Amino acid sequence: MHSFEEVSSNLESEFENNSQAALAKMMNLEPNIHQLIYHHVSDIKMVKGKGIFVYDSEDNRYIDCAAATFNLSLGYGHSEVLQAVKEQAEQLIHVTSTFQTDPINAVVRKLVEVSPENLTLVHPKVSSGSVANEGAIKIAQRYTGKRDVITLFRSHLGQTMMMTSMSGNAFRKEPFPNLFPGSIQVPDPYCHRCFYKQKPKTCDFLCVERIHDFIEYGSSGSVACIVVEPISGNGGNIVPPPGYFQALKKLCDEQGIILIFDEIQTGIGRTGKMFAAEHFGVQPNIITAAKGLGGTGFQFAAILTEERLGGLEGHHHSFTYGSNVLAAAAAAKTLDIVSQPQFLKNVEIVGKYIMERLRKMQEKYTFISDVRGVGLMIGVEISDAEGNPNTALTNYIAEVAMKRGLIIRTSRYGYGNVFKIRPPLIITLEESEQLCDLLEKVLTEVG
Ligand SMILES: Cc1ncc(COP(=O)(O)O)c(C=O)c1O
Known part of the structure; x- marks a missing residue:
């Protein structure tokens, strides 16, 4: 048992150190997870995934255009x-x-x-x-x-x-x-x-x-x-x-x-x-x-x-x-x-479809200054009216996309002006259509 003086002096120094997690620990309270994980994490908690989709704890579904950390070549739960x-x-x-x-x-x-x-x-x-x-x-x-x-x-x-x-x-x-x-x-x-x-x-x-x-x-x-x-x-x-x-x-x-x-x-x-x-x-x-x-x-x-x-x-x-x-x-x-030829062919076909849709979007939205990629390694560059990199808009697109069920990552950890379309390679043509339709809605919303 700590004396009242001990606890209150500890509390004071904890307040001074601004360590809310240490305070909670001392008071036997369960700290907020954000106070315990070293780096920033989203408020969204993911609970399951299948194919190109990942689902959060409230059963919202997301198309993952980043294939997790660009590593789920075969998608979730193959x-x-x-x-x-x-x-x-x-x-x-x-x-x-x-x-x-x-x-x-x-x-x-x-x-x-x-x-x-x-x-x-x-x-x-x-x-x-x-x-x-x-x-x-x-x-x-x-x-x-x-x-x-x-x-x-x-x-x-x-x-x-x-x-x-x-x-x-x-x-x-x-x-x-x-x-x-x-x-x-x-x-x-x-x-x-x-x-x-x-x-x-x-x-x-x-x-x-x-x-x-x-x-x-x-x-x-x-x-x-x-x-x-x-x-x-x-x-x-x-x-x-x-x-x-x-x-x-x-x-x-x-x-x-x-x-x-x-x-x-x-x-x-x-x-x-x-x-x-x-x-x-x-x-x-x-x-x-x-x-x-x-x-x-x-x-x-x-x-x-x-x-x-x-x-x-x-x-x-x-x-x-x-x-x-x-x-x-x-x-x-x-x-x-x-390595199956038909698998690789699908990557090529689906990639071409997405690139074509993105190029059409480029004609419509002046903030898209370039669309480039090979297969399913695709990037969309966002610029301002003078043609300079528009990082703020790039990040905003990713933010709105997330709210609409599309996980999109941007270049240079948020310092860049390119958003990336790199879904799992198992994505079908129908799913690519869904992805592009959703993206187009997002671009209309931000544009
Ligand atoms: C091109 C490239 N090389 C190397 C790495 C580092 O890989 P890891 O995170 O597995 O160490 C990454 C990770 O993002 C990458 O994209």
């Missing part, structure tokens, strides 16, 4: 994946990744089969996108014996300390004093707002050409790799123009730089191909994959490399939940489903 996981759970959930298991072997074989021909080795001892990217960079550094990493201005390669340091976007780095040195950010192939004020038909890929200058004047003189998202995930759905990656690969080959594709968002069917590299007709030296690999929400990631890049030891880069057997069972089933 029955075949769940069955595979249930069967695996009865056999073996986890064993150290030193041993072979059937699910890991199946994922490795399938990834080699569906990736560009030059990629024949799979490193599955990672379980998140950030850590897969870090592993890819370590592989490049070890192989080349060089240091620096080149990435794009608007890249988002993850949120570990290393990936925060090496991604673009000042707003993500601002609070942290000890970021990693050794990376250079260069302008994106963002033709809608070209950094070099060029036109795509006549620019001759100046944005690639200038990377020579960044290397010459801005690097340590020792560049190991360039890491790019083939289409930027968080940075605004920037789709590089045809020929960009060929120019970039040429630069890499000339300079002995390893080209790494972060396909954490674009991989596993999102563009209508297993990997976006195939869409752009280029063979990177390394691809990283995560998100969509887990199909219906399981956590699996992998690094795919050329054979010559092998040799990174387990003690250099392996993690407890890398190669998790249960997640691998989900990934193996997901790869089987997504």
Whole structure:
């Protein structure tokens, strides 16, 4: 028992510290959940999901245009994946990744089969996108014996300390004093707002050409790799123009730089191909994959490399939940489903339908300055009357959409002016029509 004086003096100091949760704890009251969860969460509580839909505790239904965190390639509660996981759970959930298991072997074989021909080795001892990217960079550094990493201005390669340091976007780095040195950010192939004020038909890929200058004047003189998202995930759905990656690969080959594709968002069917590299007709030296690999929400990631890049030891880069057997069972089933030609064809058809509808909306609503995308990796850019980025309106569209039952995420964590349409890949044509009809209502309401 605390004395009255003790409690009241504690209460006073708690008031001073403004800690309502500590106060509630002391008084044996149940604190509000917002006071306990470290970061901000919505007031909406989700309780179930099926296909492209997720339902809240008041039974409101939402079409999820973000496929959760762009990871539910097969949507909510995919029955075949769940069955595979249930069967695996009865056999073996986890064993150290030193041993072979059937699910890991199946994922490795399938990834080699569906990736560009030059990629024949799979490193599955990672379980998140950030850590897969870090592993890819370590592989490049070890192989080349060089240091620096080149990435794009608007890249988002993850949120570990290393990936925060090496991604673009000042707003993500601002609070942290000890970021990693050794990376250079260069302008994106963002033709809608070209950094070099060029036109795509006549620019001759100046944005690639200038990377020579960044290397010459801005690097340590020792560049190991360039890491790019083939289409930027968080940075605004920037789709590089045809020929960009060929120019970039040429630069890499000339300079002995390893080209790494972060396909954490674009991989596993999102563009209508297993990997976006195939869409752009280029063979990177390394691809990283995560998100969509887990199909219906399981956590699996992998690094795919050329054979010559092998040799990174387990003690250099392996993690407890890398190669998790249960997640691998989900990934193996997901790869089987997504790699079916008719599955990928559906992504292409549905993606084209959504793009056409969005282009019609662009004609009607002057605040849409660009619609761009490949397959179901689509972005809509919002601008003001002068053509400048209109972030406030972009966020408002997402807010109204949510109220109307459409989950839409915006670029650069709310700092950007692009909203994204990236639903689960299992979306049907009828559901896409519903999605577009609803979106059009939202745009009419805000416009
Ligand atoms: C393109 C890209 N790379 C890497 C990551 C990091 O993946 P994870 O959150 O699994 O670490 C993300 C996550 O949003 C991403 O979109």
